[in-house]
Amino acid sequence: MKVEKISELTTNRLSVYLRCLNELAATGVKTTSSDDMAKRFHLNSAQIRKDLAYFGEFGVRGVGYYVETLREQLIKILGLNNEHRVCIIGSGRLGTALADYYEYTQSNFSVVTLFDTDKAKIGQKIGNIKINDIEKFAEVVEKERIDVAVIAVPAQFAQGVLDLIMKAGIKAVMNFAPIALKAIDEVKLKSVDLTISLESLSYFLAQPVGDNGKIVKPNGKTRRIKK
Amino acid sequence: MKVEKISELTTNRLSVYLRCLNELAATGVKTTSSDDMAKRFHLNSAQIRKDLAYFGEFGVRGVGYYVETLREQLIKILGLNNEHRVCIIGSGRLGTALADYYEYTQSNFSVVTLFDTDKAKIGQKIGNIKINDIEKFAEVVEKERIDVAVIAVPAQFAQGVLDLIMKAGIKAVMNFAPIALKAIDEVKLKSVDLTISLESLSYFLAQPVGDNGKIVKPNGKTRRIKK
DNA sequence: CCCCGTTAGTTCAATTTTTCACAAATTGCG
DNA sequence: CGCAATTTGTGAAAAATTGAACTAACGGGG
Numbered sequence: 001m002k003v004e005k006i007s008e009l010t011t012n013r014l015s016v017y018l019r020c021l022n023e024l025a026a027t028g029v030k031t032t033s034s035d036d037m038a039k040r041f042h043l044n045s046a047q048i049r050k051d052l053a054y055f056g057e058f059g060v061r062g063v064g065y066y067v068e069t070l071r072e073q074l075i076k077i078l079g080l081n082n083e084h085r086v087c088i089i090g091s092g093r094l095g096t097a098l099a100d101y102y103e104y105t106q107s108n109f110s111v112v113t114l115f116d117t118d119k120a121k122i123g124q125k126i127g128n129i130k131i132n133d134i135e136k137f138a139e140v141v142e143k144e145r146i147d148v149a150v151i152a153v154p155a156q157f158a159q160g161v162l163d164l165i166m167k168a169g170i171k172a173v174m175n176f177a178p179i180a181l182k183a184i185d186e187v188k189l190k191s192v193d194l195t196i197s198l199e200s201l202s203y204f205l206a207q208p209v210g211d212n213g214k215i216v217k218p219n220g221k222t223r224r225i226k227k
Numbered sequence: 228m229k230v231e232k233i234s235e236l237t238t239n240r241l242s243v244y245l246r247c248l249n250e251l252a253a254t255g256v257k258t259t260s261s262d263d264m265a266k267r268f269h270l271n272s273a274q275i276r277k278d279l280a281y282f283g284e285f286g287v288r289g290v291g292y293y294v295e296t297l298r299e300q301l302i303k304i305l306g307l308n309n310e311h312r313v314c315i316i317g318s319g320r321l322g323t324a325l326a327d328y329y330e331y332t333q334s335n336f337s338v339v340t341l342f343d344t345d346k347a348k349i350g351q352k353i354g355n356i357k358i359n360d361i362e363k364f365a366e367v368v369e370k371e372r373i374d375v376a377v378i379a380v381p382a383q384f385a386q387g388v389l390d391l392i393m394k395a396g397i398k399a400v401m402n403f404a405p406i407a408l409k410a411i412d413e414v415k416l417k418s419v420d421l422t423i424s425l426e427s428l429s430y431f432l433a434q435p436v437g438d439n440g441k442i443v444k445p446n447g448k449t450r451r452i453k454k
Numbered sequence: 455c456c457c458c459g460t461t462a463g464t465t466c467a468a469t470t471t472t473t474c475a476c477a478a479a480t481t482g483c484g
Numbered sequence: 485c486g487c488a489a490t491t492t493g494t495g496a497a498a499a500a501t502t503g504a505a506c507t508a509a510c511g512g513g514g
Contacts, residue, residue: 007470007471008427009470009471009472010471011427011430012423012427014426014430015420015422015423015426015427016407016423018426019405019406019422033490033491033492034491034492035490035491041407042407042409043407044472044473045491046472046473046474046475047471047472047473049491049492049493049494050472050473050493050494052492052493053492053493053494057492057493058492059491059492059493060479060480060481060491060492061478061479061480061481061490061491061492061493062479062480062481062482062489062490062491062492063480063481063490063491063492064490064491064492065492077430077433078426078429078430078433079429079430079432079433080426080429082429082432082433084425084428084429084432086425093324093327093328093331094324094328096324097320097321097323097324097325097327097328098324098421100320100321100324101320101321101324101421102421102425104320105405105422107422107425108429109425109429147432148425148428148432171431171432172428172429172431172432173428174424174425174428178246179246180243180268180269182269188428188431188432190424190427190428192419192421192424193242194325194328194329194419195242195246195332195334196239196242196243197401197417197419198311198329198334198336198375198401199242199245199305199307200235200238200239200242200417201311201375201399201400201401201415201417202305202306202307202309202311202335202336202399203238203241203304203305203306204398204399204415205306205309205311205374205375205398205399205415206304206305206306206309234500234501236500236501236502237501260460260461260462261461261462262460262461271502271503272461273502273503273504273505274501274502274503276461276462276463276464277463277464277502277503279462279463280462280463280464284462284463285462286461286462286463287461287462287509287510287511288460288461288462288463288508288509288510288511289459289460289461289462289509289510289511289512290460290461290462290510290511291460291461291462292462
């Protein structure tokens with residue numbers, strides 16, 4: 001028995017591979033290979049093989065991978081054979097858009113409810129999804145068997161919301177608030193920061209053209225500040 | 228003159244540092260240090276110093292960093308002193324939500340216009356932002372001096388849209404379509420994949436509790452598939 | 455004015471991640 | 485059946501990233 005730590009980079013790529021396989025399956029391709037996939041989807045074949053090999057031997061040497069079989073394996077590895085019940089905290093612009101997006105996107109995630117503090121919003125519906133009172137959070141989470149929470153509240157409230165989520169026993173949290181949150185070890189916290197992403201584009205645009213990421217560092221002291 | 232390649236991990240952290248400094252400035256803190264920041268915001272002090280040192284000497288030994296000065300430097304490095312004019316392609320749920328989000332979030336990015344193919348939508352407004360005909364893309368991009376594009380169309384159209392964007396001379400693109408796109412070297416493409424993010428949470432939930440990312444790999448053959 | 459404590463900037467070591475390259479396994483064909 | 489053509493799975497090398505340790509610089513107090 002070999003026990004290894006799988007990096008998040010690897011598991012993220014598994015999602016990518018699954019998506020590729022879905023596409024292949026949809027177009028009727030029955031078998032593929034690491035090389036074939038790499039060429040089609042701009043990936044690295046060695047990396048594909050290595051990522052998959054962490055979880056078992058899914059291929060056949062000299063042949064490659066059977067699309068349908070590998071698809072099933074990845075679905076199992078990623079836990080996508082179980083339904084996940086999601087709640088979104090914050091029914092502002094972003095929260096409601098995410099609710100729509102995830103509902104619309106066909107998957108094994110269903111958005112069960114939104115939460116808000118605003119009495120005017122509570123009881124309303126976004127599509128088919130009801131907005132609940134955040135004060136009833138723990139209660140609703142239990143009743144609806146929610147296992148994934150999405151944070152879509154302003155930054156200053158995000159840590160408080162996360163604490164509430166952890167207290168309710170939810171182990172998987174996705175955060176869209178632009179702030180670094182602190183979660184306990186048993187809870188998986190994943191953050192998407194739409195601001196940082198844009199700012200990194202800004203950095204790129206600020207660089208002299210054509211140097212593709214290289215910068216010229218001024219040598220010697222930059223200004224020294226008088227107190 | 229030292230010329231170095233700055234990794235994207237580093238520039239992303241610069242955004243984080245800037246956010247931290249903003250917070251410090253807002254609460255009236257005048258000076259800080261790598262150690263102080265590390266403690267406050269759960270960062271690594273050596274990494275802060277190293278990241279900053281790529282771009283110059285901003286600190287004073289024995290003292291630390293002057294919050295306001297460092298803030299200004301980071302803004303300059305990230306190119307956040309220039310206004311960026313953004314267009315969003317796709318005025319569906321996600322596109323309009325992003326338009327709202329980025330408009331609402333106070334920053335140097337302004338969303339100038341949305342684009343769509345749907346004749347029924349063209350001419351309408353989302354808040355103050357007009358929906359333009361994608362057929363007039365190049366024209367509008369030039370007239371409005373747009374330098375950042377956001378892709379918020381279904382996956383199957385995303386590569387076509389990216390090609391259009393590149394042809395119009397835009398060098399910074401943010402992609403929300405769940406597909407791997409191919410951009411030419413001079414164009415910076417950044418992708419946010421809301422599906423992959425969720426699936427990585429699913430993976431975590433699928434692991435036996437408490438082993439915190441470790442998996443047990445079955446040794447020996449997994450099943451061998453008959454053709 | 456010098457010494458002590460502090461902290462930035464930098465070098466070096468450790469870790470992680472990616473890539474290479476090759477042995478082992480499998481199929482198809484003569 | 486055996487050989488050639490593939491293609492996996494993997495061990496080892498290379499590259500990238502992080503973290504720790506050290507050196508140089510600065511300010512305050514005696």
